[in-house]
Amino acid sequence: MEVGVIVVVAVVVLLAFVILFRSVALIPQAEAAVIERLGRYTKTVSGQLTLLVPFVDRIRARVDLREQVVSFPPQPVITEDNLTLSIDTVVYFQVTVPQSAVYEINDYIIGVEQLATTTLRNVVGGMTLEETLTSRDSINAQLRGVLDEATGRWGLRVARVELKSIMPPPSIQESMEKQMKADREKRAMILTAEGQRESSIKTAEGNKQSQILAAEGAKQAAILAAEADRQSRILRAQGDRAAQYLNAQGEAKSIEKVFAAIKASRPTPELLAYQYLQKLPEMAAGEGNSVWVVPSDFGSALQGFARSFANQGDDGVFRYEPPQDTATTTSGDDSEVDDWFDLAPDPKVAQAVAEAEAVARTPVAPEMESRPAKPGIGAASDVPAVGGGSDSSDSAAPTA
Structure with a gap:
């Protein structure tokens, strides 16, 4: 009798525990539970403790509300130029309406995969290999637009679609590697030739500048030498002229003194x-005098x-007898030739030499060959005149 009572009590306790377990459900955050009552959709709960009617309510499915990342295996895709590519796709999506994801499609992940594959083949089928390799952003945008529109009624929101890899056939890969190698060699040869060209240009430019500087230096040296020779000749001529004048004046004075002495001695x-x-x-002592005749x-x-x-x-x-009113001696007017014997340096000569030296020390700019010559240098008419008193002194040359 006691054993039967114990069994009944145990069955009741077990039934109560089962009823309690079936009547309470804990739904964590970022997860949604679709609840049915007698096989019909009742409600969707998330992030809370939910009480259920035992044996009447049940949780149909638990749906993850976080953004999911699904990587699909490589899919063969034929391009417009009849090349087969293997493309891996990664889709980022999130369940926004859990009941639609449960009731509108059997397996929304498989649906997203198949829809992404067909859309990818449709998009890439209208592109060539080169366009496919260089238009990933365009392909991603088209895939996302189609998938987001198609999966909206499934309660999904497609955030991003990325092409993880695009693998062309091995023969195409080999051809592309050869093309890339040829392009790199071409760029290397172009860069080498460009470097050699720049080096040659710089060397020629340096030689040109060196020759310009040498020519400019030679020109300045020739100008200074010509100016120095001109000044030397002018000064030497002025000295010779003054010496001749002094000799003539001395002879005149000597003759004047002799005649004065003769006249004074009567x-x-x-x-x-x-x-x-x-x-x-x-x-008669001359070399050319062989016969000398004395008049009778x-x-x-x-x-x-x-x-x-x-x-x-x-x-x-x-x-x-000299006249009484005539002076025995005469003196010449030396006022016109006083500047002949001035030993002070001519300021115009010093200024001309200083200007020539300043021009000679001026560095030549790189564009010297395209600029006209500076005024006052290299032209005979532009050389400053020197010996300011020479013209007036030449016009007043003495006469013996």
Whole structure:
């Protein structure tokens, strides 16, 4: 009797535990539970403790509400140029309406995979291999648009679609590798040729600049040498002119002093005849004088000369007497030639030399060959005049 009571109590406790277990359901956050009552949809709960009617209510499915990432295996796709590609696709989607994901489609993951495959073949089928390899963003956008529109009634939202890899056939891969290798070699050869061209240009530019600088230096040196030679000749000519003037002035002074002394001594014709006879041997001593003739009427000629220029005294001797109002000595006017003997340096000459030296020290710019020559350099008419007093002194050349 006691054993039967224990069994009944145990059965009741077990039934109560089962009823309690079936009447309480804990749904975690980010997960939704679709609840049916007697086989019909009742409600969708998420993130809470839910009470169920035992043996009447049941959880049809638990749906993950987080964004899911599904990678589909490679799918063979034929391009427009009849090449078969293996493309891996990755789809990012999220369940927004759990009851639609449960009742509208049997397996929404398989549905998304098949829809992505067919859409991918449709999109890539209208592209060539090169367009497919370079238009991933366009393909991803088209796939996402089609999948999001088609899976909307399934309660899904497609966030992104990415092409994980595009694998062409091995023969195409080999051809592409050869093409890439040829392109790299071509670029390397182009870069090498470009470097050699730049190096040649820089070398030629340096040689050109060096030659320009050398030519400019030679030009400046020639200008300075010509200017120095010109100044030297001008100064030498001025010195020779002053020396000749001094010689002529000295001779004139000497002759003037001699004549003044002669006039002051009042010579007689006998003294002149004596001086004349003393000069005859010197006159005959010339190399070209082989025959010398003394005129016979020399005495009468000398007497006529004395009568013309002298006065006869009480003793009958002719003597030269200078006029009383005539000065015995004369002095030349040296005011016009005072600057001939000025030893101070000419400021115009110094300025011209300084300007030439400044131009010679000026560095030549790279564009010197395209610029015109500086005014005042290299033209004979632009060289500054030197020896400012030479023209006026030349016009006042002395006459003996």
